[in-house]
Amino acid sequence: MLPVPVYATMAFAYQRTIHFADTDAAGVAFFANVPAICHEAYEEALSAAGIDLGAFFRDNGVVIPISKCEAEYLRPLQCGDKVGVSLRPKALSENSFEITFEVTRLGPPPKSAALVKTVHVCIDSKTRRRREIPGAIAAWMRTS
Amino acid sequence: MLPVPVYATMAFAYQRTIHFADTDAAGVAFFANVPAICHEAYEEALSAAGIDLGAFFRDNGVVIPISKCEAEYLRPLQCGDKVGVSLRPKALSENSFEITFEVTRLGPPPKSAALVKTVHVCIDSKTRRRREIPGAIAAWMRTS
Amino acid sequence: MLPVPVYATMAFAYQRTIHFADTDAAGVAFFANVPAICHEAYEEALSAAGIDLGAFFRDNGVVIPISKCEAEYLRPLQCGDKVGVSLRPKALSENSFEITFEVTRLGPPPKSAALVKTVHVCIDSKTRRRREIPGAIAAWMRTS
Amino acid sequence: MLPVPVYATMAFAYQRTIHFADTDAAGVAFFANVPAICHEAYEEALSAAGIDLGAFFRDNGVVIPISKCEAEYLRPLQCGDKVGVSLRPKALSENSFEITFEVTRLGPPPKSAALVKTVHVCIDSKTRRRREIPGAIAAWMRTS
Numbered sequence: 001m002l003p004v005p006v007y008a009t010m011a012f013a014y015q016r017t018i019h020f021a022d023t024d025a026a027g028v029a030f031f032a033n034v035p036a037i038c039h040e041a042y043e044e045a046l047s048a049a050g051i052d053l054g055a056f057f058r059d060n061g062v063v064i065p066i067s068k069c070e071a072e073y074l075r076p077l078q079c080g081d082k083v084g085v086s087l088r089p090k091a092l093s094e095n096s097f098e099i100t101f102e103v104t105r106l107g108p109p110p111k112s113a114a115l116v117k118t119v120h121v122c123i124d125s126k127t128r129r130r131r132e133i134p135g136a137i138a139a140w141m142r143t144s
Numbered sequence: 145m146l147p148v149p150v151y152a153t154m155a156f157a158y159q160r161t162i163h164f165a166d167t168d169a170a171g172v173a174f175f176a177n178v179p180a181i182c183h184e185a186y187e188e189a190l191s192a193a194g195i196d197l198g199a200f201f202r203d204n205g206v207v208i209p210i211s212k213c214e215a216e217y218l219r220p221l222q223c224g225d226k227v228g229v230s231l232r233p234k235a236l237s238e239n240s241f242e243i244t245f246e247v248t249r250l251g252p253p254p255k256s257a258a259l260v261k262t263v264h265v266c267i268d269s270k271t272r273r274r275r276e277i278p279g280a281i282a283a284w285m286r287t288s
Numbered sequence: 289m290l291p292v293p294v295y296a297t298m299a300f301a302y303q304r305t306i307h308f309a310d311t312d313a314a315g316v317a318f319f320a321n322v323p324a325i326c327h328e329a330y331e332e333a334l335s336a337a338g339i340d341l342g343a344f345f346r347d348n349g350v351v352i353p354i355s356k357c358e359a360e361y362l363r364p365l366q367c368g369d370k371v372g373v374s375l376r377p378k379a380l381s382e383n384s385f386e387i388t389f390e391v392t393r394l395g396p397p398p399k400s401a402a403l404v405k406t407v408h409v410c411i412d413s414k415t416r417r418r419r420e421i422p423g424a425i426a427a428w429m430r431t432s
Numbered sequence: 433m434l435p436v437p438v439y440a441t442m443a444f445a446y447q448r449t450i451h452f453a454d455t456d457a458a459g460v461a462f463f464a465n466v467p468a469i470c471h472e473a474y475e476e477a478l479s480a481a482g483i484d485l486g487a488f489f490r491d492n493g494v495v496i497p498i499s500k501c502e503a504e505y506l507r508p509l510q511c512g513d514k515v516g517v518s519l520r521p522k523a524l525s526e527n528s529f530e531i532t533f534e535v536t537r538l539g540p541p542p543k544s545a546a547l548v549k550t551v552h553v554c555i556d557s558k559t560r561r562r563r564e565i566p567g568a569i570a571a572w573m574r575t576s
Contacts, residue, residue: 016160020187020201021180021320023313025367025489027202030309031498031550032471036165036464043164043224053224057164057457058171066463069503076497079187079313080197118463165464167457169345169511174453175354175406176327180320201313209364210319215357223457262319304448308475308489309468315490324453331452331511341512345452346459368475368485 014041028076041085068119158185172220185229212263302329316364329373446473460508473517500551
């Protein structure tokens, strides 16, 4: 029996092509652009859950900045490569959560190209004090 | 009779969402990111025509750098906005061509957000002398 | 007598190195990053004139978005190249101005690498109606 | 006696201003741009050690891609903020090394804004097999 690929078991898949602007003079996606591509998948997932991105990412008193990011690069990505990004959010506390991403170079055969994790902390943008995660985000996490 | 929107009459439409990374502290897409989004549409058009992007944009002896770019910004684009990019290539000489792009903020109703033009010159990457546009690109221009 | 290089006669010179992140898989600075580098020079010029960039580029009721941008690429720029950017602002009307930039690849000998022009329009960010250029910007233009 | 700031004890300091293009619609530097700024400091450090960046970052048979990146964000960075980046390389094996970066928002008083770590693995770009770190890089690590 073939193993179920990790890619197929994850909650959300965002697909896009590696653009020329993502690459650097070594001919592959610049390392810092890979977490940025994962953030696009996060945005798409929020949008698919009915969250208004324009309002969400603007400073409206509550902001949810990224406090940590870890990336592991497994395979180079070249201009024209098709990638899928899967993600899984997990609450860490009343005011923080993490998202685990897998970037897969779509095949055939698909191959894992990067693993990324981001930690997000919900704060009041004026006082910079932690505050509760907004209900819409909490709901998105429960259903993802 | 309603006029046919320019958007609907153009040859190729690439769609994508304005990402958080495209925006700046004024809350809208940074001006230089709009021509970059148009370049993505160019890449998608080449790819749809069967051209291997990885090989095309690498330096393989023949490169087709952009020699000019003009952009006119008509409306701000915010994170989460859906845009469509239409493009039309036109040969200028045996070794140069221009591409006209229209970036439309998809509605309803759709509204033109930016007009961009790029001029491309085909050169030998070693000598930097002009040379003939490769056949696959010339064919793409004829059918677009 | 040697001619005075254009570079030496312009009003403001910002210097920086072409970073790896500026480049693409063709091995040179991605075309859209060149106007972005010019914008850095604009920011440095405003800052040198005592203008608070944080406040200026945030939306404070008055915004001065770029309405047009033109770029002409004369020479490729590679990772590690040192460039100087000169700029000259010019009022176009009570509520708009243009800035002419020259990007020089510092030598020896220095060589012009790109010419960029941006047009800026001052508007009320709520109504999107044109309004007068703020005094600090007008003063900067007179002395540049 | 005042404590010596961490910033002052580190090996190399690269300074630059947070640009408008670094920011996003939340008004602060986009998270993925902070590791990119650290990479600029790495490039400057290599360049200061006499290493030709153009040749180093091009694919010349030996490439040293980043295999891991970790970032911790301590304070938001706004357009116009001056930052200093200190770095310290450390060999991990014959063919890998890590670099620890600290991004400091220059004051007064200076405040630590981000901690970043990158792991680099030296490989043959054709076979993708690990190989020895080039002598010039090994020498740079010993003296940094």
